Amino acid sequence: MExxxxxxxxxxxxxxxxxxxxxxxxxxxxxASQAVKESFFIQDAFGTTSxxxxxxxxxxxxxxxxxxxxxxxxxxxxxAVTFASLSIALLLAVQxxxxxxxxxxxxxxxxxxxxxxxAVAGVIWIFLFQPSLGYFAHLVRALGVDWNPLxxxxxxxxxxxxxxxxxxxxxxxxxxxxxxxxxxxxLIEAAAIxxxxxxxxxxxxxxxxxxPTTFFLVVVNIVYVFFDTLGLIDAVTGGGPAKATETLxxxxxxxxxxxxxxxxxxxxxxxxxxxxxxxxxxQFRYVERKVTY
Amino acid sequence: xxxxxxxxxxxxxxxxxxxxxxxVFPVYMAFVASTWDPATIANGKLGLxxxxxxxxxxxxxxxxxxxxxxxxxxxxxxxxxxxxxxxxATGKIAxxxxxxxxIVYFRFPFRMVAFxxxxxxxxxxVEVRIYPTYKIVADLGLLDTYTGLSVPLIASATATLLFxxxxxxxxxxxxxxxxxDAAGPLRFFKDVLLPLSRTNIAALFVxxxxxxxxxxxxxxxxxxxxxxxxxxxxxxxxxxxxxxxTEWQLAMATxxxxxxxxxxxxxxxxxxxxxxxxxxxx
Numbered sequence: 405m406e407x408x409x410x411x412x413x414x415x416x417x418x419x420x421x422x423x424x425x426x427x428x429x430x431x432x433x434x435x436a437s438q439a440v441k442e443s444f445f446i447q448d449a450f451g452t453t454s455x456x457x458x459x460x461x462x463x464x465x466x467x468x469x470x471x472x473x474x475x476x477x478x479x480x481x482x483x484a485v486t487f488a489s490l491s492i493a494l495l496l497a498v499q500x501x502x503x504x505x506x507x508x509x510x511x512x513x514x515x516x517x518x519x520x521x522x523a524v525a526g527v528i529w530i531f532l533f534q535p536s537l538g539y540f541a542h543l544v545r546a547l548g549v550d551w552n553p554l555x556x557x558x559x560x561x562x563x564x565x566x567x568x569x570x571x572x573x574x575x576x577x578x579x580x581x582x583x584x585x586x587x588x589x590x591l592i593e594a595a596a597i598x599x600x601x602x603x604x605x606x607x608x609x610x611x612x613x614x615x616p617t618t619f620f621l622v623v624v625n626i627v628y629v630f631f632d633t634l635g636l637i638d639a640v641t642g643g644g645p646a647k648a649t650e651t652l653x654x655x656x657x658x659x660x661x662x663x664x665x666x667x668x669x670x671x672x673x674x675x676x677x678x679x680x681x682x683x684x685x686x687q688f689r690y691v692e693r694k695v696t697y
Numbered sequence: 698x699x700x701x702x703x704x705x706x707x708x709x710x711x712x713x714x715x716x717x718x719x720x721v722f723p724v725y726m727a728f729v730a731s732t733w734d735p736a737t738i739a740n741g742k743l744g745l746x747x748x749x750x751x752x753x754x755x756x757x758x759x760x761x762x763x764x765x766x767x768x769x770x771x772x773x774x775x776x777x778x779x780x781x782x783x784x785x786a787t788g789k790i791a792x793x794x795x796x797x798x799x800i801v802y803f804r805f806p807f808r809m810v811a812f813x814x815x816x817x818x819x820x821x822x823v824e825v826r827i828y829p830t831y832k833i834v835a836d837l838g839l840l841d842t843y844t845g846l847s848v849p850l851i852a853s854a855t856a857t858l859l860f861x862x863x864x865x866x867x868x869x870x871x872x873x874x875x876x877x878d879a880a881g882p883l884r885f886f887k888d889v890l891l892p893l894s895r896t897n898i899a900a901l902f903v904x905x906x907x908x909x910x911x912x913x914x915x916x917x918x919x920x921x922x923x924x925x926x927x928x929x930x931x932x933x934x935x936x937x938x939x940x941x942x943t944e945w946q947l948a949m950a951t952x953x954x955x956x957x958x959x960x961x962x963x964x965x966x967x968x969x970x971x972x973x974x975x976x977x978x979x
Contacts, residue, residue, distance in 0.1 A: 410802055411802055424815055427848065431830055438832070510713045510717065515963065521955065537740070570719075638933065639936070670829070677826075680822065684820055
């Protein structure tokens with residue numbers, strides 16, 4: 405797509421793109437290239453010299469059982485959060501789309517968690533599940549569970565999943581609602597005349613027609629779990645106990661902290677970049693085509 | 698509705714009410730906790746109703762600091778969050794507006810190179826280049842400054858794409874008419890494009906303000922002084938001291954204050970928020 409009419413000016417356009425380009429070059433491309441470069445070097449303990457080591461950092465990384473552990477953690481986390489928040493959001497959106505009264509009120513009451521920072525949401529959920537005084541912790545104890553997310557890795561994971569899902573429902577709800585509203589009512593009516601009951605109409609018409617939205621949301625939710633939950637994990641568990649909630653991004657953050665293992669941290673960054681590039685490309689391919697069924 | 702199903706509607710209300718309760722309850726409990734004294738909370742005696750310590754707790758975190766954990770007052774943190782969120786939101790909008798204007802309305806060598814350079818920043822979120830970016834900011838002497846807190850986050854592929862898409866829908870006739878009237882590029886931008894972009898700018902502002910306010914990793918890395926902290930990272934430090942010593946009533950009061958501004962923005966400007974969210978993600 406191009407404009408038919410344009411301005412011709414020798415300097416102005418460069419001046420206009422300059423601020424944006426300056427920031428991207430200084431704070432995006434230069435650091436990203438440094439991450440790639442330094443992933444081939446190892447610094448000594450004082451950070452004074454660094455030696456070229458080729459793929460050594462990557463080799464160490466792929467020989468590190470913790471790295472695979474962290475991949476597993478990220479995968480479990482991503483699948484749990486995506487599945488739970490999409491199902492709950494879809495259930496709520498379908499009810500809100502029934503043309504009932506007070507739709508706007510429900511929408512308002514459901515969407516605001518989008519504005520809550522992940523770390524803040526995390527702190528509230530730790531409080532509710534704090535083993536000795538938390539409200540929900542008492543309930544869980546009453547059910548006979550020995551609840552202590554500070555010691556039990558699975559329980560810590562459950563806690564971060566709950567907090568992440570709680571925050572993400574609002575986003576998914578809005579997109580599902582928009583997707584549902586875009587489905588022509590005549591299709592539903594035609595199916596109803598043919599005698600299809602609501603449940604059947606949902607699974608044979610509404611759900612397939614929603615598939616582009618669902619697919620888009622799956623990608624967005626995976627990106628959310630990968631990158632935006634760092635604050636949540638840092639606030640809730642600090643990656644613990646015993647690395648049970650250490651996601652890939654959190655590991656980059658931890659390993660390079662205080663100038664620790666910078667080479668290793670950068671090698672992980674490079675791998676993450678490849679993951680983002682793949683995810684973003686998938687997301688944009690979807691935008692190009694819009695319809696996938 | 699296709700058919701009238703009173704029972705189905707009641708069920709829908711029921712499901713939605715349960716959903717709303719699940720969403721609201723945790724924050725309500727945080728609010729309740731922020732109005733009680735430490736003893737009640739520590740003994741697990743916290744009921745469902747607010748207590749009498751609201752004014753005391755909130756004025757303590759706002760004006761006296763959070764005691765043994767940090768010296769910074771929450772009012773300073775709120776101010777820092779506000780300033781950096783405002784700079785991030787306006788900065789992103791300003792530089793994206795002018796760069797997409799250049800890309801859509803001018804023909805110049807390297808135009809597509811510039812576009813792709815901006816577009817590809819989508820592939821490099823802060824989280825994948827944490828330490829090298831930190832190093833640059835440190836080398837530039839921007840640690841513990843508002844510039845350091847906000848400017849590195851200002852580049853925006855999504856905002857540029859959004860404005861580019863919008864400018865493409867502006868009829869060519871407007872530019873032709875402006876040219877006949879002898880309006881230069883700056884004049885056309887100011888008098889035609891900017892007024893047309895108002896709603897888009899407002900919708901984007903809502904989303905970007907929330908984005909800026911809720912930053913976590915970046916302020917955590919580049920602030921070392923207590924008085925430069927934002928509220929989102931400040932809250933973690935209140936909880937992070939030895940768990941048993943956490944003053945939960947203060948932590949929860951801080952959490953409520955930390956979420957209040959962005960939540961208010963979403964609730965008050967809901968239409969713009971929904972528009973901004975749906976359009977930036979397209």
